[in-house]
Amino acid sequence: MPEAFHKPVKRPSSMFDVAFGSIDPAEHARIAHATATALLSRVRAEADPDTVTKLVEFTAVHGIETIAELWSQSPARSLPGALWRIYLLQLMVHNDPTTSALLYERGRVEFASADPVIAGAPTPAGPTELINLADTILRGVFDGDFASALERAASFCRVEAAGATHVADDYEATEPQRASDLTTRALRLSTYAADLSTTARLWRSGLLI
Template identity: 35%
Template sequence: MPVRPVSQAFDAHRTGSTRPARPAQLDDVQLNQMGSGLSPEQVSEMSHQSALALLHRVHESKDPALVTRVLTVVENEGLDIIAELWEKSEPETLPGMMWRLYTLRLWMRQNPESLSRFWRLGEPVVGAASAITGIDEAPTAENIAATADSILAGAFVGDFSVALQRASAFVMIEAAGMDLLAAREAHELPELEERRLADSDTRRRMAHISALRATASRLAQTGKDFRSGAALWKQGKLE
């Protein structure tokens, strides 16, 4: 299964209904106002308030049913409701981190086979960082899916900075694996002077290599965003 390309953080395609929904019972008035002609400043303030309210409510409750409901809001309601709240938030903000955590989970669950392969390539390169994620050296697709849930769940019921550190380590290892695979595939291509531009297979392979490298670059940046977010949270500056 090919990995979906990433955009701002991950290419977690929007699915499901666009109707207002209530992840962890966010205020209906807030959700109904999203995208209804509010100024950018008002939308930004609402994004920050909703992220903080959701995080604190679940953390204080620790109700397993509520945690499950929050984790599966994308499956049940579609990514649009999360996007309306947080997609445009800057990475050094709480809603920006929440958006990236949700899209990371969806991306991991959509591509478990491919990501397990990239992990096995990248883990020896990155090394000790793999211990942070809690993933085995040779993860299965089921391991990847379970880790996707545990990272997001940890953001709500554990130490938020630890969840961000786990997310950072995971995407950095995946990026390393993609870079290594791209290098191997590039090495296997015929020498430049032997390539025929009319060769559709060569063009396809070159496009695949280019996509891998671009995805790895964006993942590496997202990993840095997660790491920066973890540091800001520890300092009490992630808002």
């Protein structure tokens, strides 16, 4: 990476909402949709591996703030909203791959569904494998089937949510605050899974904006 890039700006994996200064909501929405559409269309049309790699590594270099300013206030089931959520999932894994791997493996074992297969992590999946999975899903947004990338992200969320729920149960009696935090995380991830699955269907129907 060029030396001009700033050091990574980390944020807790629980950061899912960011407050910004006043801006006209309609203008903010217009900018969010325009930038998301332009970015996705241009990168997918050119299919330049170096460009895709830079986009995948963007938050590790610049932090999440630049993307947040553009997309974080967009509706969940919109193009910028979907891109924002996938970047957040990547950030969550990169910031704490050990916890992400723990929850994913617990969810994989406890959750009787096809989601671990759809998400595509190896078995078992450690921290390194989870980082690679998060990056692969984000890369698929730009150089693969966009709907498939969304569906993989949704499946990943469901497995993580199942793991968080079961681990929360383990801590309920001894560490109630930790159990509460994990339950909140599970609910958030479940909501993300539903949003991303719906977004994938909208994309395939040509209705995603």
